[in-house]
Each structure stands twice: as structure tokens, then as C-alpha cells.
């Protein structure tokens with residue numbers, strides 16, 4: 024068991040999604056476990072990532088041969104497959120000890136796509152029906168799985184995901200000969216439709232079961248193929264809009280195979296990955312459009328500048344902002360001001376004038392924010408923003424905003440991303 | 442009836458350290474128009490020269506009156522914030538709360554309790570946030586061991602007095618189990634069984650000091666799952682992304698003591714230097 028667990032968790036670790044948020048479920052009668060809307064991290068690994076779910080593969084045997092994946096059929100590696108009962112036991116015993124919020128189950132494709140999908144569904148069904156398990160379940164949907172199985176999966180799972188992995192159809196087909204965009208988007212769209220339909224019906228009668236109440240997510244590998252940040256963010260923006268995804272995860276490419284279709288790199292592009300998360304964050308919580316962050320003139324994010332600062336320097340006409348008058352959305356656009364501090368500003372100014380000393384107490388990064396703020400009381404406050412002078416001041420290595428990786432809500436964060 | 446004071450001037454008010462005790466102080470200090478220098482739990486009081494000290498005994502009835510008045514005037518959110526800030530046990534928090542409550546009860550309505558521009562209100566707000574944050578962390582960091590009789594047992598050592606904040610979450614999640622979470626820093630224990638939830642006091646000396654001692658209470662079956670957990674923890678780590686600083690910022694060393702996955706060689710890094718209450 025130790026051995027199997029080691030193989031099948033190590034094989035699942037490259038899927039960065041770990042969130043357990045977005046669902047609320049009461050503990051079933053006579054059962055155990057519920058789902059907490061805000062998501063809970065139970066531990067953090069040495070790489071700084073949150074451990075929230077038991078994230079494993081049912082099997083690392085795979086018929087497919089995706090160039091970027093350790094489990095591809097052409098690799099000579101130890102293979103293992105869990106029995107359904109083993110996964111169920113492990114989940115229940117870990118859960119009881121408060122080690123996890125639930126299960127995130129994925130798999131290599133063994134037998135056939137539908138055999139695999141059916142086995143995944145069986146694990147979820149056993150947990151829900153036989154063990155009356157109320158904790159979080161995230162099931163991976165295998166591209167090409169039959170609609171009936173996907174429909175069943177949504178009845179037991181909180182969240183479903185189909186990974187796109189490679190951010191353009193052409194690159195995907197080159198690197199994963201058995202996959203293409205339609206094989207990914209077909210199940211994704213069908214999941215979206217079922218989520219929308221179930222939600223609509225549940226508004227009429229709660230007798231209708233909920234379907235993947237925590238929505239669906241996907242993952243994009245960054246740096247294994249030549250797409251620009253513009254292409255990636257445009258894709259992500261479409262996924263949030265059209266497919267109504269809850270999260271898009273970005274995973275800096277980590278070479279696990281040598282393959283001449285893949286780039287040779289010495290270090291995974293973690294900084295780029297982090298900038299993409301920051302940009303994604305701006306789209307989800309700061310009301311930015313993707314083409315405000317990158318455009319055909321600047322198709323890639325600046326590695327030395329967080330995307331909000333980058334935007335601000337390209338748009339001096341927005342500044343300086345007067346925090347005592349500006350609306351919440353505008354305040355949020357000031358570098359150095361995060362969601363938490365913007366809320367405090369709006370709350371505080373009902374009682375009086377918000378001054379620099381308050382901003383400091385509210386956790387605003389004043390060094391970054393000050394040049395963008397209008398302050399009638401300070402002598403020498405900039406009346407006009409000069410991008411050429413400010414750029415060096417704002418350049419910074421990415422801060423540890425990787426928390427955003429794991430949380431669907433910015434308010435739970437300790438640090439605020441300004 | 443008003444006490445007769447021989448010396449005028451601000452006083453140090455002592456109470457028993459409980460929330461109800463503190464609210465009683467608020468009641469009496471308001472009623473008797475006491476000029477407050479500071480409010481301190483008796484156990485934390487360090488006497489200074491020439492200070493006037495007054496002990497105020499808990500009276501449930503008074504405490505309830507203050508609490509109900511607070512809820513009525515300022516609403517549930519502000520009341521919850523007051524309680525949360527109190528649980529922070531940060532030095533000086535009672536005095537900040539006193540100043541905050543004066544604002545709440547002085548204005549035309551309770552809304553002044555939300556004026557975050559005021560330094561006391563902000564202190565209370567920030568303390569309550571800290572408590573909420575730590576309580577949220579411990580929803581994840583509690584580790585249950587299974588005793589041979591099937592009950593679940595956990596020990597934690599949080600900075601703030603968050604134990605009671607964990608009760609509703611774990612009761613909802615494990616309604617049919619008997620479980621206990623002990624706070625080894627404060628000598629209190631949250632116990633749940635089908636009959637409900639209780640907070641008991643326990644002798645800190647009798648409580649396990651680290652994960653290893655907790656493990657000894659567990660059954661052999663329990664050891665197996667602990668080992669599986671450690672295997673899992675190690676194998677989901679991605680070595681190429683190593684970032685121990687990021688890890689430690691999410692999972693501060695002060696919390697490692699009772700986490701089985703952070704024991705062994707890793708403990709060498711950790712076992713000195715307790716972080717102070719921030």
C-alpha cells in the first residue's frame with residue numbers, strides 16, 4: 024500500500040489544482056463530512072503548495088502518449104493501480120483524522136476512456152452512497168468520456184475538471200496525438216450546460232440533485248509550447264466567460280521526459296507562472312479585461328513588474344487617484360492596494376478623511392501606492408504620474424502571491440496582492 | 442451605590458480573564474464612571490508603582506446586559522468582532538476594546554464601532570482578523586489520532602484562544618464521533634460526543650507535548666495511516682519547485698509541533714524559537 028500510494032500520488036502531483044472550495048454541503052444523516060465553502064488547507068509541502076485533498080491517480084497505466092506527461096505509455100516506469108475499495112478506505116481514514124478535505128481523483132487511461140471514467144465514478148458513488156461521505160470530491164473527466172458517465176460524475180462530485188494542458192489546438196495535437204481541442208471542449212461544454220440546467224431547475228424545486236456545485240476547472244501548462252501570455256490569457260478569459268469555469272490553473276512546465284518536441288529548459292518558468300496568476304487574479308477580482316493586461320503591442324507579461332503595476336504605468340491618465348472620492352473599482356487599480364485595504368478605505372471614509380497614516384495601518388504598500396495617490400495634505404505629492412520615473416520603484420521579484428493558487432476568494436489571504 | 446474613592450485618577454481594573462468577566466468590568470466602569478487607565482486579567486497584571494488597582498468580580502447578569510446592548514446597538518457583526526478581538530489575548534486588547542466600546546455606546550447609533558479610521562477600532566478589527574485567520578488555519582491543522590476505543594484525539598498550541606471557534610465546524614463535520622481537541626498552551630479541551638459539545642479544563646502537564654506523544658495514544662492501526670499520510674505528504678512535493686520559505690509562510694514553524702508530517706529530521710530546523718504572539 025505504501026508503495027502504491029507513493030507511485031500514484033507522485034504521478035498526480037503535476038496537476039496543480041488543489042482547491043476544496045466552492046461547495047457547501049451538510050453532513051449526510053448518519054454519515055461523516057461536509058464541504059466548507061471557503062476551502063481549507065491541511066498542510067503545505069516543501070514547494071509551498073497547499074495540501075487540501077487526497078490527490079491521487081486511480082492508475083498510472085495509460086494508453087495515451089502525451090509528450091509532457093510522466094505516465095505516457097512510452098515511458099518505462101513502475102505502474103500501479105488502486106482497487107476502488109483502497110481509494111475509498113484511504114479517503115475515509117485520512118478524512119477522519121482531519122488530514123484532508125476530501126478526494127481529488129484522476130487517472131491514466133486504462134482499458135478505454137469509458138472504462139476509466141466508469142471506475143472514477145464508481146469510487147465517488149461508493150463514497151457517497153455506501154459511506155455517506157459528505158466531504159469534497161473532485162473528479163477528473165477524461166477527454167472523450169461518454170456524456171452519460173460525465174452526467175453521473177457530476178451527481179457525486181463537487182467539482183469536475185477537464186485539463187486542456189496545452190493552450191492551443193495545434194500545439195496540443197502535436198504534443199498529445201490522441202487529443203485535440205474538440206475532445207477537451209466537448210465534455211467541458213456539456214458539463215457547463217448541465218451545471219446551468221441543474222441550477223435553473225433547483226431554483227424551482229430542490230428535489231433536483233445538485234450537479235458539480237463547485238463548478239469546473241482546468242489546467243494550462245505554461246512554457247511547453249510557444250503560446251504567448253496574450254494567447255493564454257485570452258483563452259482563460261474565454262473559459263471564464265463562455266465555459267463559466269471557476270478557476271483556470273497555470274502550471275509552469277516541468278520537464279519529465281526528454282522529447283525533441285519539447286523545449287529544453289534548466290528551471291521551470293515559475294516567475295512567468297506567477298505573473299499569469301497575478302493577471303488571472305486581476306481578471307477575476309479586480310475587474311480587468313485580459314486585453315487591458317496584455318495586447319498585441321505587449322503580448323507577454325513583464326517578468327520584472329507585476330501586471331497591475333505594468334498596467335498602471337501604461338495608463339498614467341488614470342492617476343493620481345483620490346482615495347476619498349474615487350469608486351471602489353478605481354481604488355483597486357492602484358498598485359499597492361489590495362482587496363482588503365480597498366474595502367477598509369471605502370468603509371473608513373464614511374467616517375472621515377482617509378489619510379496616509381490610515382492607509383499604512385490598512386496594509387497598503389505605501390512605497391508602491393503613494394506615487395499614484397492624490398494627497399492634498401502632503402507637500403511634494405505627485406500631481407502627475409511619470410512612468411519613466413516610477414518603473415524602477417515598482418520593479419520587484421514576484422511576491423509570494425501564490426496563495427492565490429489555492430483560494431477562490433481574496434479575502435482569506437494573509438497578504439494582499441497590491 | 443457608588444464606591445468612595447480616596448484617590449482620584451485613572452485606575453487599573455482587574456478581572457478573572459474570562460470574556461464575561463471583562464464585560465462585567467465594562468458594565469461597572471460605565472455605571473460608576475470610573476476613569477480607566479487599563480484593564481488587565483489578574484493573572485497578567487504586573488504591578489507598577491503608585492497605581493490604583495481595583496478588582497471586579499464577574500457578574501453574569503451585568504455581562505449579559507453589556508452583550509445584549511452591544512448586539513442591539515451595533516449589530517451581530519460588531520459584537521462578533523469584539524468577542525474575536527478578546528480571544529486574541531493580545532497585550533492591551535482589553536483597553537483597546539474598552540475604548541472601542543465607549544465609541545459604540547456613545548454615538549447616536551452603534552455605527553461608530555465600524556469607524557476603522559479610529560486607532561482603537563482598527564486595533565480591535567485587526568485583532569479579530571488575526572483570530573479569525575488562525576481559527577481558519579486550525580480547521581486544517583488539527584490532526585486527529587484514533588485511540589483504541591475509537592475516539593479521536595488532537596492537541597494544538599495556537600497563539601490565540603481559538604478553541605471554542607473550532608467547535609461548530611468539527612461538530613458539523615463529525616457529528617457521530619467522539620472527539621477531543623486540547624489546547625496545551627491554555628489547559629483547556631473541547632470535547633464532543635453525541636450528547637453535545639463541552640469545554641473542559643485540563644492540566645497542561647498531562648497533555649502530550651508533541652506529535653510523537655500524541656501518537657502514543659493511538660492504536661496500531663492509527664500508526665499505519667500516519668505513515669501513509671507522511672508518504673503521501675512527501676511524494677506530492679515537487680522538488681523542482683522547492684520553496685521552503687513559501688511553505689513556512691503558510692505553515693509557520695510554531696505550528697509544526699503537532700503535525701506528524703513535519704517531524705523527524707525537519708524538526709531540527711524547527712524546535713527552537715517560538716514565534717511571539719504578533
Ligand code: SF4
Pocket residue numbers: 085086087088089092093094095096130131132199
Ligand atoms: S492521457 Fe493523461 S495520463 Fe495519459 S499520457 Fe496523457 S496526460 Fe498523461
